[in-house]
Amino acid sequence: MATFLGSVFLLIAGYIIYSKAVEKIFGINDQNPTPAYQHSDGLDFVPISWWKGSLIQLLNIAGLGPIFGAVSGALYGPVAFIWIVIGCIFAGAVHDYFSGMMSLRHNxxxxxxxxxxxxxPAMKKFINLFSIVLMILVAAAFTAGPAQLISSITPLSFMAALVLVFAYFILAAVLPVNKIIGKIYPLLGAILIFMAAAIGIALLFSNKQIPNLTLKNLHPAELPVWPLLMVTISCGAISGFHSTQSPIVARTLKKESEGRKVFFGAMIGEGIIALIWAAAGMTFFGGTNGLQEALAAGGPAGAVNEISQSLLGTLGGILAILGVIILPITTGDTALRSSRMMLTEVLASVMDTNGKWKVLLITIAVGVPTFYLSTIDYSFLWRYVGWTNQVVATVMLWTGTMYLLKQGKFHWICGLPALFMTAVVSSYIFYAPEGFQLSYQTSMVIGSVISTVVISWYIVQIYKHRNLQNNSGDTKAA
Incomplete structure (x- = not known):
């Protein structure tokens, strides 16, 4: 129990202390007009209060991610607490802050x-395609599950439920951000917080002992912690999906100082939610062996439902159903909205994208493949979401690093987690079942080689920008 409570304390301390350091390095100025006012369009650029923005951001980035991912990651034992705390403070929250604030600074x-x-531009073309594919995969993966549950508790067939969910997706993607998202999401975000807090409190006062820290890998199947844990628990530690969601809220902020509360703060909140569910997973079923049996029987949704009902009774059952239906839907709709916004930026260079009908047509263009993918096997989709998600996170961290290098600021706050995540994704894809399925040793060697190449590139960039800044200083002095 001490490890769990200490981890929660560290996350809160991380927000109080480290978020201010990151904000200072980035350098905010509330005199700068924000895109919400500069480009007000009544659709995406609409001023919203920071507290609503925080709850919208939390719901956008969270959904079921810090619940399902954390419960699955709990199979590794208390070592998952270490990854959530360190990953959330020094990687995930930094990633989210820079993705949001850089968007804010650039219209x-x-x-x-x-x-x-x-x-x-070459990386932009690659990441445009990569990000849109990720958004479509996420939207599809978070549609089938709710549709299946709706069809099981109502007279609707699976296809009817799927069509119903997608009708909502289209509406949420094309209506002004303050109509559905701005009105409903703060309430749903509050429900997500209440659900996690209720589980955490019930767990603390139950007769079950939350395990304390051990560095031993407790995974029943003896799967390696590195790099699998870092992909299994993404939401709650670091997730590239967040970099696609942060611009949605960045277009609504009223001033730059709100960014720390909205972007850094929401990520810390998600980390606490992940800690609670990781603790519940490794505690409730009597250890990781019991958790593995529960996951094999009913998957993460079944495990969450059993934990919720047992700890909270009828209320828990209601919350579990609400969570498994509503939370993935709120992730799917903003994923579709993000893919629409990305495709709009791509098409803006070759055609006029203004007008309600064009917005609807672009949304349908990304909605059709999403709908098709939602009809195939969910587990197949989810296998590819994990690695794709962390590649996007890695690229965003490198983008933040280059931003700080060009600004002549302390770039290591993005550079070090970027190097770490480069090693994660480089080794994971060669070992994972959805990857090349090479031996563990071979995968680690290849990952090390790729990481060494990237480190060399980073060092070159450091010297390149240092020389540019020195030459610029000499020119000004002359």
């Missing part, structure tokens, strides 16, 4: 446009 630009600015 509400989407993630691929930011990549193009700071890493180059």
């Amino acid at each position: 509400g630009e989407q993630f691929p446009a930011l990549v193009g600015r700071y890493i180059g």
Whole structure:
């Protein structure tokens, strides 16, 4: 129990202390007009209060991610607490802050446009496609599950429920951000917080002992912690999906100082939610062996439902059903909205994208493949979401690093987690079942080689920008 409570304390301390350091390095100025006012369009650029923005951001980035991912990651034992705390403070929250604030500084630009600015047009083209594919995969993966549950508790067939969910998706993607998202999401965000807090409190006062820290890998199947844990628990530690969601809220902020509360704060909140569910997973079923049996029997949804009903009774059952239906839907709809915004930026260079009908047509263009993918096997989709998600996170961290390098600021706050995540994704894809399925040793060697190449590139960039800044200083002095 001490490890769990200590982890919660560290996350809160991380927000109080480290978020201010990150904000200071970034450098805010409330005199700068924000995109919400500069580009007000009544659709995406609409001023919203920071507290609503925080709850919208939390719901956008969270959904079922910090619940299902954390419960699955709990199979590794208390070592999952370490990854959630360190990953959330020094990687995930930094990633979210820079993705949101850089968008704010650049007229509400989407993630691929930011990549193009700071890493180059070739990477922008790659990440445009990669990000839109991720958004479609996420929207599809978070549609089938709710539709199946709706069809099981109502007279609707699976296809009817799917059509119903997608009708809502289209509406949420094309209506002004303050109509559905701005009105409903703060309430749903509050429900997500209440659900996690209720589980956490019930767990603390139950007769079950939350395990304390051990570095031993407790996974029943003896799967390696590195790099699998870092992909299994993404939401709650670091998730590239967040960099596609932050621009949605960045286009609504009234001033730059709100960014720390909205972007850094929401990520810390998600980390606490992940801690609670990781603790519940490794505690409720009597250890990781019991958790593995529960996951094999009913998957993460079944495990969450059993935990909720047992700890909270009828209320828990209601919350579990609400969570499994509503939370993934709120992730899917903003994923579709993000893909619409990204495709709009791509098409803006070759055609006029203004007008309600064009917005609807672009939404349908990304909605059709999403709908098709939602009809195939959910587990197949989810396998590819994990690695794709963390690649996007890695690229966003490198984008933040290059931004700080060009600004002549302390770039290591993005550079070090970027190097870490580069090693994660480089080794994971060669070992994972959805990847090349090479031996563990071979995968680690290849990952190390790729990481060494990237470190060399980073060092070159450091010296390159240092020389540019020195030459610029000499020119000004002359």
